Amino acid sequence: DAMVIQNPRYQVTQFGKPVTLSCSQTLNHNVMYWYQQKSSQAPKLLFHYYDKDFNNEADTPDNFQSRRPNTSFCFLDIRSPGLGDAAMYLCATSRDRVDGEQFFGPGTRLTVL
């Protein structure tokens, strides 16, 4: 089945220690998104790629970076995680931006010690 895969499902890191979360998709979609979701809140868009075109949300901290080396893969790098970065990180894809329908991965739960 075509899908969005996130690894790992659970990640524990230490305060200030860089961490990378990965996302892959077999849908061959043009757009990939990264969201941060804290407990009992809506997902908050961090950034998205339309093909290789990177789009950063205005309020996304510089501590968060992303890479998309090819259509299938996208990475979220947190350069110096703080306690406030503990959250669920969701990757999603869509065929294009106009369609709007997004397909989500299962998420990575990040814990910062």
Next chain:
Amino acid sequence: AQSVTQLGSHVSVSEGALVLLRCNYSSSVPPYLFWYVQYPNQGLQLLLKYTTGATLVKGINGFEAEFKKSETSFHLTKPSAHMSDAAEYFCAVTAGYSTLTFGKGTMLLVSP
């Protein structure tokens, strides 16, 4: 710009009762509207969507929603709740080339 308001952060129903989750939107252009469901420690799963055409939209798991332009609403309903419906539900809107804007979510609690 667009926005979504979900009325009620928590809704409690008994098993077998009608489920009604409310969503109102604001958009300056014709919107596309979505309902997603999220189970604990899972990603979001699309329940249904409205783009154009028929205003009553049927989705998975017996859910449906009706787009009412005059009321700027897109409420989600299910005639008979099941224990497995307990989850968090998000209404979302997109318009034109914009990205999805989510509501704050409604937690559905189902009691036996």
